Amino acid sequence: MxxxxxxxxxxxxxxxxxxxxxxxxxxxxxxxxxxxxxxxxxxGDAGRGGRxxxxxxxxxxxxxxxxxxxxxxxxxxxxxxxxxxxxxxxxxxxxxxxxxxxxxxxxxxxxxxxxLIGDISEAVGGQLAQAGFIARGGQIIDASIVTVPIQRNRRDENEAIGRGEVPAGWNEAKREQKDVDARWTIKHGKSYYGYKLHANTDRRWGFIRRIEVTTASANDTTVFESILDATNTSRAVYADRGYAKAAREQALGEAGYRDRIQRKGQADRPLSQAQQRRNRRIARQRAFGEHPFARLAQMGGKCIRTIGLARARMMIALKVITHNVMHLARLRQRRIVPA
Known part of the structure; x- marks a missing residue:
């Protein structure tokens, strides 16, 4: 009309x-x-001319x-x-x-x-603090697979890549178009190829406070300690049963944290009723850590099209920065004032 x-x-x-x-x-x-x-x-050199x-x-x-x-x-x-x-x-x-x-x-x-990505992240963190959205309520540690396009290599080429070598016959141009850092992993019976985002989310506000990016085959627990956030006003640390380890539980206690990691049963030693209830209580808190991953997925953060670990780290960090600034803007738009 x-x-x-x-x-x-x-x-x-x-x-x-x-x-x-x-x-x-x-x-x-x-x-x-x-x-x-x-x-x-x-x-660069501004004296060379150009725009x-x-x-x-x-x-x-x-x-x-x-x-x-x-x-x-x-x-x-x-x-x-x-x-x-x-x-x-x-x-x-x-x-x-x-x-x-x-x-x-x-x-x-x-x-x-x-x-310079870290400098942008720190500047965003400064704006969060200035607005009063400091890390509170405990921290939720979790990981999510980020896929990349699958590489079509021959078996001998994959074997060479696994040894950290450049496959025979690859010139520099071909090498630049091949991702030799990404790895395969299996989750819930399904294969994935790419990298893994390890994230620390604060329970109160849902901002991603610290991250680490590894290959998809890396165990979730390998970077647990490196992404702990000492600035969170609560000492509770929430994580699923995949992070359970006696030495870790002891180390958290010695460092002043409250262990809120779900317990894992064994074939010959199943969880008690009390442990199962504890796991359910923790699961209700851990659910808030899934929200940032869902928002990242809406922005295409579950799949990237870069080559190499360095670029994957940069691209995933940009996704996290975008998530945090958008989340902050929406909270302020709703006139939410931190207590």
């Missing part, structure tokens, strides 16, 4: 539905995130949007040219020059090579 006021009607409906990017823009200080990166960022680099704040905004909507570099370039909401969020409404797919790739590589 033709309407003389079609533009105004669509605009009014968009306002009613709400633009998540406007929520982000209203509640997240992207200038502060850019400042943390610029403090260490090295771009000046895009502002760091703009590129961080674009990387957040790209991960929020799970867009490839080419798709992000097109959407940035096509979608008014993206242009408003990036401040490019009146600009005739916008970053292309190659620029996005170069910026991610720059963040990876200069190890």
């Amino acid at each position: 033709i309407s003389l006021f079609a533009g105004e009607e669509r605009s009014a409906k968009r306002e009613r539905l709400g633009d998540p990017l406007q929520v982000l823009d209203r509640h997240i200080d992207f200038a502060a995130l850019a400042k943390a990166v610029d403090a260490k960022l090295v771009i 000046p680099p895009y502002p760091t704040e703009l590129m961080i905004r674009l990387l957040v949007v790209q991960n929020l909507y799970n867009l490839s570099d080419d798709a992000m370039e097109y959407q940035l040219l096509d979608r008014a909401s993206f242009q408003r969020f990036a401040g490019l409404e009146q600009s005739g020059r916008v970053p292309d797919a190659k620029t996005l790739w170069v910026w991610r590589e720059r963040l990876k090579k200069q190890d």
